[in-house]
Amino acid sequence: MKKSSIIGLVAIAIAIAVIIATYSKSSSYSSFAEAKNVKSDIQIIGHLDKQKQMYYDARKDANYFSFYVRDTDKTVCKVILTAPKPQDFERSEQIVLTGHMEGNDFHATKILMKCPSKYKQDQVETTVSAKTSKI
């Protein structure tokens, strides 16, 4: 067999490995109920529960922000983010949370918000991470 064919086969093997590795690491969007049974970080799509209180007081702790999110199963859960409250958070429509459950609270490491812009039909999205990304 030609060497380039061997390399070709190796390439295909790596490609398959990449695909498998990618899909084994990815999951579907989850819910708070499922999150209770999982230790690792998961992603949840939900909406801010505007009836319940948001809490952030920079003077007490600049890195503690809590709020309530209603997920797609209509479960409401308290979410804690170790970062300042993102600006315009109240205006967010949809929130994608990344994090895990600790007791009855969901500890988010990253949140991605979609806010309707005041004038545009377009949606404006922002993301906030508690931790600066590390490689």
Add this chain to the structure above:
Amino acid sequence: MNTGFNGEHLLPGQLGQLFIILSFTGALLAAICYYFATTEKNQLNNSWQRMGRIAFYINTASVVGIGVCLFYIIYNHLFEYHYAWEHSSKSLPVYYIISSYWEGQEGSFWLWCFWQAVLGNILIWKAKSWERPVMTVVSLSQVLLASMLLGVQIFGARIGSSPFILLREALDLKVSAPIFATRPDLYKNYLTYITDGNGLNPLLQNYWMVIHPPTLFLGFASMVVPFAYAIAGLWQKRYKEWVKPAISYALFAVMVLGTGVIMGSFWAYVSLNFGGFWAWDPVENAALIPWLTLIGGVHVMIVYKNTGHSFFTAMFLVLISFILVLYASFLTRSGVLGNTSVHSFTDEGMFWHLVVDVVLFLAIALVLVIVRWKELPISKKEEDTYSREFWMFVGAVFLALSCLQLVIVTSIPVWNSMFKTNIASPTNAVTLYNVFQAGFAVVVTLLVGTTQFLKYKKTDSTKVWIKAAVYFVLALAITALVVYVSGIYHIRVVFSLVMLGAVFAVLSNIRVLVDAFKGKIKLAGSAVAHIGFGLIMVGAVIAAGTSKVVSINNTGEDYGAAFDQRNDPKENILLYKNRPIKMGDYVVTYVGDSISMPNHYFKVDYKLMSADGKVKEEFMLKPNSQANSKMGLVSSPDTKHYLFHDLYTHVTMAPIRMDDEPQQAGAAHSEADDDKNYDAPVPHEVAIGDTIRFREGFMILTGLDKNAKVENIKLSGNDIAVGAQLKIFSNGRSYDAEPIFMIKDGRGFDFARKVDDAGLKLRFSRVLPDKGKVEITVYQQPESKKTFIVMKAIEFPYINFFWSGTIIMVIGFLLSIFRRNKELKTT
């Protein structure tokens, strides 16, 4: 249809729309003419070619015309046009009008169109015998791009999106302002109510945003040229010849696209607040993907030119690169990315249009390859294992693989919409990308180093291998040192391996460069480009791998054990105005604000302290926020650049007002209300020279001013006004204040003075002549009323390797282009 609206300027839009139609038909005509020119049996007959040229010139002129009309509209603030209303405003400086061109999809398509037209003209001028088939492909691509701007209704579907659509056509004004529905007389004059546009997104108001998009789009546009040559080669059965002229264009494309990508990365680093220079955002990936494949393509094209091997790989990579450009444009513009990207791209009804664009060119490439498959000059001979061409081929394969990983992960939303699944993108995408891409980078950089020791065809001198081994050992030693000093060993091993590969690549290419100076000057280009690439890797690994949050802050309130257990470092620090806080090796103080609308700058003073408590260095950083009511609050960092590291600071939270909120009614509220902003007042009886202490400092009564004056109040007869001259020392600063006590018409008044920076209000409340003292009442602001900011600071070590590597790489590409062009002329 235009009757009945006052004040509209319809001419520039109609002219622009005419140019759009003209550019579309021009491109279509050019494509058809060039097609017949190519298939013409009698190649001496150039009537089709002449017509094709004229049609393309018409297209070029119309594209320029579109640009001029759009500029006229934006420059003259003709807000009856949706594009001007949505992307510009009256206060926008002229140089940002250029940026507002590419804030919208239409403007960026126009930019692409423009560059492709420029490239087409260069090809007409330079391509000679290749002109006909190559221009057929370029014109066809131009047809597709021009159609994106059409904005006309065909069979009930809108084709493309025109930048000249009127505001009242784009939005239903009667819905957004119901008064227009009931009062046609007002609707007629709707323009008088539209006084200003939405303005440009504040993040785009940056000088990098003036030059980054044109560079990027020139890069995208130039990818069509090597593609067109490859198609032309297949079509005209000139399998071997197309590679030579295509190499220069491919080099140009990767040089420009690479520069554009890094410019975008630099823009993100200096003006976005995600805290880094690369975030693997789908939009970044979309630009990187075709770059990787064409870089691979350039290498195997050179292999094919020199040895006749790797024909298929070269052709495949060149073809796929352009398809991936189109695919990238589909990803970022169709709205398919949805939940995964922070960039706000929405579907503007062009989803299927963009799909057609990708599928059409993919089909052309596929069909031609299949039809010509048997004739392709795929070498039956095997490459020697110790030959440069074999390992260059392997390197290209790995570049393609790294690209594949990017495509697969970035496209998750596409798979979701195709297969109706609901897969979330990886929870820790950045780590996933970093690890995978680092793995590929190890192989690629090691190959970049190794192949420099190999020769084409066959290398059999053991001397060469000994040399290579010496360089490798040297690279090992240097890497060990770098890894130890920079602390990369704290992170995954694969990053240390990237460092090894990168150092090896730099060293072995320095050797080539030295040879180049000794006389083999044509080798200089690739050597310089490779050194640049190696440095980029070195910089990226150290800067991203060992960046350190300086503003670690674990002082917060106790929110219960569960919360503390996580032990996550809390990365944001609270700064009260004028109160210094120790942060890492620095003492930082938030000293004030400077506002130049729409920017609100927070002045943060940094003092670098030495071990013995002396100030080694002092500087000021001014991160800013724009409280833009239309876009929300937007923060931009400020960075102190050193030669070997950067200190990056950005404000994560600050209580500031939106730009359209009214000023707080400061003048109107009464004294009693004002006092609520302070703790309970404390009176002090003092004589001249006495000191009054307060929470954050002290003040001295330095004297009494018997001739104090109060504005607008005239004194007469027995009236007196006395000022208490106070010198205040707080947090290392000093202030002067002079509260006044006054007797007028037999009654006592006093006029308080505020020292906002020290959080004080001072009253000269009484005179005590019998004691020889005066009474000064001190009001102090409680913590909760003090202004503060929350900020984050990150240190990026050695990031300058990343930027300087880019510049070096671009120089290398330039040298290579000169060399390949020279070769074209001599052969």
